[in-house]
Amino acid sequence: MDSGLNHVVLVNNARRALEKGRFELIYQPIYSVGHREVDSLETLLRWRMEPGKLAAAQEFRGIFRDPSMSLSIRNFVLENTIRQAAAWQDDGHHFGRLSINTTAFDLCSGDLAGRLEAMLALYRLSPDMIEIEVPENALYGPRAVEVGLAIEMLCYSGFSLALDNFGATYAGLSALRRYPFSRLKIDPSLMRNALTNSVDQAIIRHVIGLGHDLGITITASGVESEAQMEAALQLGVDSIQGYFVCFPKEAEMVPRVCHVLNLQGRSA
Template sequence: MIHPVSIMDREIAASASFGACLAPRDSSNSSELLRKSDLALHRAKKNGKGSIQFFRAAMDSELLETTGLARDLREAIAGDGLHLHFQPQVDLVTGRVVGFESLARWTHAEKGNISPGRFIPIAEQSGLICDLGIWVLKASCREAKRWLIAGHPRRHVSVNVSAEQIRQPDFVAAVERVLLETELPPSLLCLELTESVFAESSSREVQRILESLQGLGVHLALDDFGTGYSSLSYLQNLPFVKVKIDRSFVSGIDRDGQKREMLAGIIKLVHALDMLTVAEGSESESEVRVLMELGIDQVQGFALGRPSAANMAIDQADKLDREFRAKFVAAVRQKSVA
């Protein structure tokens, strides 16, 4: 459906995706035809809203591979066969690394490194996303606690939370249990939620869950802001402490005046609500300097550090703490004087 329809005074936009196969070319058996049509439908949905997809023979082999990877992923989660990489988040006022985003990585015994863009959809499709999420949460909190014990500066760890996790009735209890087991101070854990959570769940229920998490002392961040189901009511009514602005607003900001004006408006809005702004995906030093000029609070991106294993991430952070102000702050001051 191209145009939204009105139902109970609400505008509802709907779309349809189609999957099909041909008889007798693909099969003469009704059950097999339905199975292959379903495979085609899954591919159509992956292609985007409103897509049409006919069955292809390659889909069967892809299904076999996906099924095998799902089995291996289940074993990797259960047997600690995954590992984490950490990407630094830098405070642009102090020039210090204040935290890391933790990112799951999987090195398959036979297939080598499998990208998150491959195994996370498999986790979602196979019902493993909640197990994966809890594994990442536990491993992240354990690592952050180790940093504290080793005497490193207090830095928070940010963990992504899926819409499916939020819908679990025991999610808040699971987070509390992990904090108790790892003995990580709750204020050093930040949970990041994308706007899709609000599209897939009741806003009232999400608010109740987030307020319960806030009650534990955990910090909350709205991730990928500006890419989807946006509503100012989320920012006004939900207990977020920071807003992560999507990389699409950041990439090329040193060359795009219009994008710079848009980002300045977002920063002003978020600051008016007494929240911190975090720019994602900054890939060059010139972008970081523009972000500093605009008043962004924190930055995360390749310009300041790529995701890396825990020990390397700590070394990288300590180096950033020593070098950031000399590299960026002096340059911004020099430009403002000129």
Template sequence: MTIIPLLTLAGWLVSQQPGFLIAAFLLPAILAVSIDRGAGRRGPETDPLTGLDTRSGLIANLDDDLRGTAQRGCQSAVVVLEIEDFKLLEERVGRAGLEAVLIEIARRLISGVRDSDTCARLDGQTFAVALAAMRDLSEEQAEAVPRRLQLALSRPVALGQQVVHPTFSVGYALSRKVMQPDGERMLQSATLAMLEAQRSGLGTVLGYDAAMKTRIETREALLREVRTALVRGEVRPFFQPQVCTRTGKVTGFEALARWHSPSRGMVSPAEFLPAMEAAGLMEELGHVMLNSALAALRDWDRTGLSVDRVGVNFSTAELRQPGLANRVAQALERFDLDPCRLSVEVLETVVAGGSDDTVANTLTGLAKLGCRLDLDDFGTGHASITTIRQFPIHRIKIDRSFVTNIDRDPEQHKMVSAILTMAERLGLETLAEGVETEAEWDTLASLGCDHIQGYWIARPMPLSDVAPWVKGLADRGAGSAKSARKIG
């Protein structure tokens, strides 16, 4: 069988609506194609909706390709493409509309490859292509094919008067990158790359390499450990004080999740919180944090420690639970605490683009209960004034990225000054996060910021250290702003 270069392969897809261009793309001259292509190959089974091969057919053809490519000095590749937000798409267009979209995607996929390649539908939302007899390509050349497939499949699809815009996470694997490649290993490797692409954000294309497998195995091990950590009580709150800039008094503490692993030691929140989110554990973590923080506040009351309130972070997953406000009310009643002593901290990104009805109703319910609402990491989520006014916000927490070097950076100074002016006019309290120097404190205080939080005051501390720390302030002269600054 003779192999010749394929200079270009063009596929044009036009909708049935006159004048509506669906897709146009070119694949570059990086494929090799057999003269004796025939009408394409089919596996032993086909998908009843799209007519594409199934998983077993794809793997069988891959195995055949791999046996021949090494002898011809070529390589094989697999591309896996998964439709993003599949359930939302089905809710929007209905079952019949979804099937029409899937059929159109299958048609584009077939039009975008050679007859010698194999197109398959692996499951409801996942497609794959086995590319046979590819030249030895550079990394940029290898990525060009899946990117162009992604572009073609992501073009708008017209469903009568409705137009949908499917998006795809894409992973691919080259046979030279897979140890002892066979059809099953190739497909598994491309699927791993696709899952990594999903984690990286919408519309990402990633190629498989050996380091990726190691990263995934490490993350899976972390997921297993973090599940166990919650059960064993290894994840618990550390408390960071919040201080009034005018009086220097501690007005509250924020409860921050910290994990001390017997094998790993202290694990960074930047590492374990995404793992918990991926494992669907944020609601369980939120339950632990809320009850632990309220228990601490009750115990401080009993020992005569003066702390006005405690702040607890609520994830998007928690806020989307319809019964959250009732559960918070029950917890406050159980610990005999006034709701106004709980600050519900919500990321600005949760409300920046407008929020779904469940989140909005939950926040409204918590505010009606009497809880204070803090908008966390303000300045990072592009929330508009209109959006802020739609929610019963009490205080905005200015993100540390705006606070760092505010005493030396005129642009930072202007930005924070504008935020503080806006907050004052809206009747909102303000708190600056990440304050690490005396100069930053002084600048923020002079601009009228109400509260500060950061290492200049204290690092987050375990529950056992809170009482000694507060008493240490009293010994140094309570009521003085200087007394609230970092001890020791």
């Protein structure tokens, strides 16, 4: 079976899975070092491919190359994330912001900001509750101009913006001059390399200093060990996200998990 046919099969399987409710959302806390509490949650997409197997997005990233499938997945994520945010708010649970990942195609679809505004109005939520994560590579791809226009529309509509996977291409610094990002998420590979590579440590320190000068929150993502946690703290990041802090959780578990993390922070 050639790669083209493999892709067609994957997309068709994904389309059926979406129709049958086999895509799910889970949520991972982002923990503020300074405030010692959860300051936001990231929405993560999972595909229940078979009983007991919940696949992460990187395992089926090929489906996002199909425009129709990518748009369907985007709408599923947006609708369910905002519906869940409204449910938590109605129950009196405070979670800061909800971060939503995007692809270059999502940003270039032309209706992202408008669709988000309509959904938020339906559930009586405000744009400042949502943070849109823009992948670093989307800013330098073939549709960079369209991505830039989409970012401007999102900003104009009142949404917070995060630059995701910073350091994956070492090309994101100039983006901080052009776009009003409020958060910068350091790529996990850069954080791992910083454990043993003094150059990467220097790069991260420079980025953190620059970000703070610009009023940008710096988040270390993909922190999975005590060593990575200690390195991130020593380098001076503002918040931490990763398995070492908390595994992603189903929606019904999030309020309890956030409550426990906040209690631990206050008692530390």
